[in-house]
Structures are given as C-alpha cells and as structure tokens.
Amino acid sequence: MLIFLLSIALVLGAVGVFIGNVAVSEQGELGFGFQQMIHARVPWALIAPALAGAGLGVYSLVRAPRWYKWPIVPVQVLLAGLLTVYFTTLSSLPNHRLALAVGDPFPSYSLVDQDGRLHTFDSSFEPSESSSESSDGGRPALYVFYRGDW
Amino acid sequence: MQERLKSRFTFLSDSQMVLLDKLNIVHRDAPGAAGTGDIAFPTSILVDGKGIVRWTYETETYRQRARPEEVMAAIGGL
Numbered sequence: 001m002l003i004f005l006l007s008i009a010l011v012l013g014a015v016g017v018f019i020g021n022v023a024v025s026e027q028g029e030l031g032f033g034f035q036q037m038i039h040a041r042v043p044w045a046l047i048a049p050a051l052a053g054a055g056l057g058v059y060s061l062v063r064a065p066r067w068y069k070w071p072i073v074p075v076q077v078l079l080a081g082l083l084t085v086y087f088t089t090l091s092s093l094p095n096h097r098l099a100l101a102v103g104d105p106f107p108s109y110s111l112v113d114q115d116g117r118l119h120t121f122d123s124s125f126e127p128s129e130s131s132s133e134s135s136d137g138g139r140p141a142l143y144v145f146y147r148g149d150w
Numbered sequence: 151m152q153e154r155l156k157s158r159f160t161f162l163s164d165s166q167m168v169l170l171d172k173l174n175i176v177h178r179d180a181p182g183a184a185g186t187g188d189i190a191f192p193t194s195i196l197v198d199g200k201g202i203v204r205w206t207y208e209t210e211t212y213r214q215r216a217r218p219e220e221v222m223a224a225i226g227g228l
Contacts, residue, residue, distance in 0.1 A: 038215050091211045096191055098208055099174035106197045107172040111162040119162055123201055140204075140228055141197050142221065145175060145190040147212065148182075 004060040004069060010053025011076045014046050018083060047084050054080035106143075164190075196224050204228060 017033040024031045036043035057076040061069045100106070105123045113119055121136040167188060170176045175191040182189070194216045196205035205224035207216040 038213055039217055091213050093210060093212055098206055100203055102203055104203050106201050106203055109169045111164055114161045137201060138199055140199050143195040145193040147189045147192060
C-alpha cells in the first residue's frame with residue numbers, strides 16, 4: 001500500500017510541476033523546476049520521478065493485485081509516457097543550421113525598432129548616410145531571436 | 151513586448167524575415183496557439199565592435215534557451 005501511494009505521489013508530483021510551470025510561464029513568473037524545463041536538453045529531474053512512479057505502480061499491481069489499482073496504474077503509465085515523449089520528441093525542432101559561424105561577419109540589416117526608428121547595421125562599417133537612422137555598428141551587441149512570444 | 155518584459159533592450163522587428171533568412175533561422179510552418187506560421191528558431195548571437203560573430207547559441211528544442219551564465223561568460227570573453 002505504501003509503495004502504491006508513493007507511486008501516485010511521484011507521477012502526480014512530476015506532472016504537477018510540469019503543468020504548474022506551463023501555467024505560470026504565461027504570467028512571466030518562474031516556478032519550481034523551470035530551470036530544468038528551459039535549460040536541460042532532456043529534463044531528467046522531471047521525467048525520472050514520473051517513470052519511477054509508473055514503474056512502482058506496475059510493480060505494486062503485479063505484486064498485490066487489488067481492484068482499486070486497476071484504473072490507476074494505466075493512467076500512471078500513460079502520464080509518465082506522455083511526459084517522456086513530449087520532452088524527448090514532441091518539443092524538438094526540425095533540423096536547422098545557422099548560416100554563419102564564429103569569426104564570420106554579421107550580415108547587414110535595416111530594421112525598425114519598437115519606436116518606429118530605423119536601425120541599420122553595415123557589415124562593411126560604412127557610416128549611415130541618413131541622419132534619421134541609427135547605426136548599430138561600433139559597439140558589441142547581443143542578438144537574441146525571439147519566437148514572437150518568448 | 152518591451153513593456154511586457156520590462157526591458158530596456160532594443161527590439162527590432164524582422165516581419166519580412168530578411169535577416170532571419172540570411173541567417174537561415176526561419177522555422178517554417180511552426181505550430182502555435184494561433185495556427186501555423188513562420189517564426190524564428192531560438193538563437194543568440196554575440197557580435198563584437200567590429201561586426202564579427204564571437205559566440206553563437208543554437209538549440210534542438212523550442213524549450214531551450216541560453217543560460218544567463220553562458221551569455222555573460224561569452225560577453226566577458228570579448
């Protein structure tokens with residue numbers, strides 16, 4: 001019985017952390033486990049407890065079959081499986097390759113900022129001719145490409 | 151977006167995907183809440199004062215972003 005309760009706690013805990021993070025990220029707040037979700041290629045700290053819980057559930061069912069375990073264990077296996085598939089496969093991006101490498105010149109651009117001002121960057125570093133433009137050259141810059149949301 | 155993130159950074163819009171195309175980081179037909187569309191692969195590029203790329207960050211999943219420590223280390227290495 002103790003093992004069965006532990007298995008439920010492990011699966012629910014992992015799923016709860018996952019759903020909690022997805023929910024709070026909409027409000028810009030960082031939740032427990034968030035570091036794992038955005039920085040780990042595969043966040044085993046979330047997946048491992050879910051898989052361990054599902055495994056314990058199956059073990060408990062095989063060792064001491066009780067009627068109340070039959071509806072719960074398949075749900076545990078399903079939830080742990082879904083979490084694993086999401087983190088290992090569903091959240092993957094298609095293969096892509098950045099068109100430049102360290103040591104290459106950054107390409108020229110001419111783009112508008114949040115205030116409608118035109119920003120230009122010239123790879124050849126020729127000064128921009130129009131006074132209404134602001135040139136982004138001459139100082140180090142970090143370019144972070146957003147997906148529109150975060 | 152600048153207001154929502156309470157940020158003082160400059161936000162440039164590349165709605166025509168000109169720069170994104172040059173960098174080859176357009177995610178075509180990406181699934182999203184509002185259907186599918188073309189958006190950017192999450193990417194970070196550090197460029198020095200001479201316009202030379204000094205550090206890049208790419209990822210295999212849309213969940214991942216560069217760690218702040220990684221970025222600061224790259225900036226410190228300029």
